[in-house]
Amino acid sequence: MMDSTAERSAGAREAGAGARSEPGDPRALEGEVVRLLHRDAERQALEALRDRLTGMPDGADKVRASETLSMGLTVKDRLEQHQQRERGLMAVIETAQDLTRIVDIDEVLRVIVRRARALLGCDVGYLSVYDPERRDFYVRATDGAFSERFCTIRVGLDTGVCGYVARHRSPYSSSDYAGDGRFNHSRFIDDAMRGENIASILGVPLLSADEVSGVLFVGDRYVRAYTAWEISILSTLGAQACVAIGNARLFEQARDALARAEETNERLSQQTANTRAAAEAHEQLTALVARGGDLSDLCEMLARRLGGRVAVCDEGGREIVAAHAERGVEAPAPEGRWIEDAAYAALGESRRTGRSVTYRKLRTVCAIVGGEGPLGGLVLHTPRPLSEVAARIFERGAMVTGVVLLLKAQRTLSLMSDAPAVLHGLVHEPRGRSERFAQQAEKYGVDIHRPMTLLLVRTGKDGCASLCRQLTDRLGTSSALFDEAGDSLIVLANTLRMEPVRAALQACLRRHRETFVGVVGDAVGHADGLPKSFERAQCCLDLLDALGRRGELFDESRLALYVPLFNRADAAAIEGFFTATLGKLYAGPATHDTRRTILAGTLLAYLDCGYNAAEAARSLSLHINTLRQRLEAIHALLADWREAGRALEIHVALRLWRLRDPQRFAALDTQAVKEREPFDKHAAPGR
The missing domain is CATH 3.30.450.40 (GAF domain)
Known part of the structure; x- marks a missing residue:
């Protein structure tokens, strides 16, 4: 290319020299035109002959020489057009070769943009690709741009030249970008274009079937009109860019599919190996059990x-x-x-x-x-x-x-196959028939001729089965008799052995505090007393259910006073008893009257101490005057509490209330120490 340029320059110099040596010879000028065309001289060399023609004398030779020069310039223009088209075809061919040679899609797009810019002789070239997730176009490849902001442009379908080309699916050119009103302008995009000083722009769509996958642009920093050939060659390069994008997407899909297939294959292989290893371990474990x-x-x-x-x-x-x-x-x-x-x-x-x-x-x-x-x-x-x-x-x-x-x-x-029958017989058989179970009971560590204790725990059906299994693990088969009875668990052991049995049972019940309640019966001297002990234990459980107690094992002695009085009573009946007996002194479960609860606890301590005020005050850690103040407040709420018949009834009600709500009464001592009571704030210490 440098040699060709040198030849053209030499031709121009020769033409000038010839003009100087033979200024009046038209035939020499005609020969010079042919020589310059033959050497592919620059157009300016031919234009220089026009000055020489002007100085010739008029005549037929001058007219003929002028026609020859005009034809020479026309031939020169045609040659340049052919050369330009040849360069365009070469660019298309080279781009097609790149599509098969370059794997990197970004590199292919950069090459296309660079060739488009060079082929059309433009200042800037760039390519925008459609993003289906965000439904807009973003700049993916540029050439000749020096502004970083320009490379960050994102254009919607309704904005800018890019949106116009995408909507109409046809090329668009403008010689005055800033003043063109055929498309919607955006301040951000216009600022970016001004940052590049772009005055003229040409854009062609990248069409794939009926979809626009992108737009290829070239731009200039001066006013310029783009020819039909330039639009055509840019459209051809755009079509190749569209093919490149499509190929890249297909390649990415194929690569992803291959990666997924490899991952699936690897995962299946790993799963097969894992299954084989787990199966081998299972076989070893099974063989171990089979060997004993x-x-x-x-x-x-x-x-x-x-x-x-x-x-x-x-x-x-x-x-x-x-x-x-x-x-x-x-x-x-x-x-x-x-x-x-x-x-x-x-x-x-x-x-x-x-x-x-x-x-x-x-x-x-x-x-x-x-x-x-x-x-x-x-x-x-x-x-x-x-x-x-x-x-x-x-x-x-x-x-x-x-x-x-x-x-x-x-x-x-x-080993315990007959334990249920033995336990059932001892608990339910009539008196005098227990001796026939003596030998069987002794096998389980129970001597029916020595004092025995019956323990009854009420829990759910599933809970009983679980408790039986856990007790078997903890106690074995030689410490006690135990079995399910409906929703209850019955445990029978000699009284001297009951403590470890009770401890084992409480350990089993540790995680069931909200679902169980139990009764430890009084010691029975002979097996004939077990049926009655079982009945009393059931009555105790019924009372505890009515009181809503859970999560504790109660000794029968704690409940013996109340069972005869409240046998078969439900929660509503007991609540009615509290209300009728204690009157205004009673604070039900739904109330949070701390004052009445404190007064009730004070009266209970006073009655428990046999009306001994000093002893009651010591038990509550109170001053004697404070106790007297409280008793006066109690009298204001419950005037007849000192009457002999009423005192016993009130005492029973208070103790039953404490049995039902132990947490409320347990907090009384702490509360008394903190508050020292509002009832005696005016009391004299020496009264």
Whole structure:
């Protein structure tokens, strides 16, 4: 290209030299035109001959020379048009080659913009691509722009030249961008265009079927009109850019599909490996059980395989067996160590979902479920989170543990097969027929010829079955007789052995405080007294239900006074008794009258102390004058409380009220110390 330019310059110099040497020869000028065209000289070299023609004398030779020069200029224009079209075709061909050679879509678009700008000789070129999610166009490739703001332009479908081209799907050109009123202007876009000093602009749509995927632009910083050929060649480059964008999208889709396929294949391979590993672990666990392995063996195998500490816990949270990956089988943790709300919540979720549940990041629990309900939980502590395959192995371990626990329960049940019949016979058989159960009861550690104690716990049907299993784990089969009776659990033990039995039962009931209530009967000297003891215990439970008490084991002696008086009474009847007996002194459950409750507690202490004011004041940590002030206030509310017949009735009502609402009365001492009562603020210390 540099050689061609040099030749043209040389031709121009020769033409000037010829003009100077032969200023009056028209035939020489005609020859010079041919020589300049042959050498592809610049147009200015031909234009220089016009000055030479002007100095020639008029005549036929001058006319012929003028026609020759005009034809030469026309030929020169045609040659330049052919060259321009050739460059355009070469740009199209090179762009087509780039579509097959360059994989990077952004690089292809930058090359297209650069060629469009160079081919049309423009100052700026850029390409905007449609964003279907935001429903606007954004600049993706630029060439010749020096403003960063220009590259951040986003144009809606109803704004700017871009929106106009997209809506009409046809090329658009303007020689006066700022003053053109054919499209909607935007201040942000206009500021960006002014930042580039763009005066003229040409844009063509990138059409894919009936959709506009983008707009290709060229612009100039001076007033310029764009020819039809320039619009055509830019449209061709725009079509190639559209193909590039479509190919890129197809390539991205294919790449994404391939990545998804590879990911799916990898996931399936991993799942297959995990399933195989879990199946192998399950086979090992099953083989261990088949060889006679117990819970300790299971825990040890799981602990070593999972790399942590594994413990089997019963339904109450007590660890039965534990093992560590490095230390092997170890002593169970002290009772209550893992009993926490988070653990029980996770255990409940595991029962619902049938999967293991992680709580506190590195602790995992899996419910152990048998044929009749929950049997406990398998608890795992690991130094790192469980993988999917480890979780599967842990869950299979819980399943096998459930089988072992069921087998253990079945063996225990076979040993205790006659326990329900023995207990039922002792509790329900008429007097004089208990001796026939003596030998069977002794097998369970109960001597019917020694004092015995009957314990009755009322809870739900499911709760009774759970309590029986837990008591069996804690007490074995040689400490007491126990069995379900409807919604209650009956426990019978010799009185001297009742304390450990009671402690074990309370440990089992720790998580059921809102659902159970129990009665520990008075000691019975002989088995013939058990039926009556059972009846009294049931009456005590009925009274406690009417009072709304839950979460405690009551001694029968605490309730003996009230059972004969309120046998078969419901909550409404007892509430009516309180209202009728205590009158204005009574503050029901719905009221929060602290003053009346304090007065009631004061009167109860006074009656409990046998009308001894000094002793009652000491029991309440009150000054004697304060007590007297309160008694006067009580008299104002309940005038007849000192009458002999009424005093006994009121005393019973107050004690029953305290039995129903122990929390309200338990707070009286603290309240008295804090307030020192408003009733005696005017009392004289020496009265």
